[in-house]
Amino acid sequence: MTPKKLSIIAFSGDFDKLTAAFTLATGAAATGYHVNIFFTFWGLDAIKCKRGRSPVGSGLLPRVFGILMGGLRVAPLSRFNFCGIGPKIFRSLMKKRNVATLEQLVEAACQLGIHLYACEMAMNVLGLKREDFIPEIRDVIGVPTFLALSEGGQTLFI
Numbered sequence: 001m002t003p004k005k006l007s008i009i010a011f012s013g014d015f016d017k018l019t020a021a022f023t024l025a026t027g028a029a030a031t032g033y034h035v036n037i038f039f040t041f042w043g044l045d046a047i048k049c050k051r052g053r054s055p056v057g058s059g060l061l062p063r064v065f066g067i068l069m070g071g072l073r074v075a076p077l078s079r080f081n082f083c084g085i086g087p088k089i090f091r092s093l094m095k096k097r098n099v100a101t102l103e104q105l106v107e108a109a110c111q112l113g114i115h116l117y118a119c120e121m122a123m124n125v126l127g128l129k130r131e132d133f134i135p136e137i138r139d140v141i142g143v144p145t146f147l148a149l150s151e152g153g154q155t156l157f158i
Contacts, residue, residue: 003032004028004153005034006153006156007036007037007038007146008021008024008035009037009040009157009158010039011158013042013044013046013076014042014076014077015076016078016079017078017158018075018158021156022102022106023100023105026100026112026114029109029114030112036146036150038119038141038146039116040119044118044119044122044128044133045075046072046075047118047137048128048132048134072102072106075087115138116136117145117149118130118133118140119146120140120141
């Protein structure tokens with residue numbers, strides 16, 4: 001029997017979209033799916049070692065992007081961000097209702113053995129190196145490798 005497989009392309013660095021990606025990934029892994037997440041462009045922000053606003057990357061513009069994006073703790077909402085207050089409201093509601101926070105979901109993904117991959121091309125554009133990411137990243141890969149890994153399963157773009 002072929003194992004169930006879910007592959008997610010995490011393109012967005014928005015709090016709500018990352019929460020959705022990690023909720024789907026951890027739920028699928030917990031129910032026996034083999035799960036891959038391919039982080040590209042703004043989605044790479046979710047897997048950086050430095051969690052706050054920091055000048056990560058080589059070159060002026062990539063460093064500015066690193067400061068502006070800021071990682072999981074300051075990931076904006078895709079709508080109703082309200083100058084950064086929106087994600088704080090959501091975090092509060094999640095804790096109040098005993099729902100895993102984004103950081104807890106990322107930790108759970110690592111514990112569940114979800115395969116995390118960084119996009120080589122996006123890293124090159126943004127001046128990032130493998131050392132800029134959490135150690136749980138399995139590999140830095142390109143699109144052809146991701147397509148081979150995701151073949152035969154469901155693929156979502158978030």
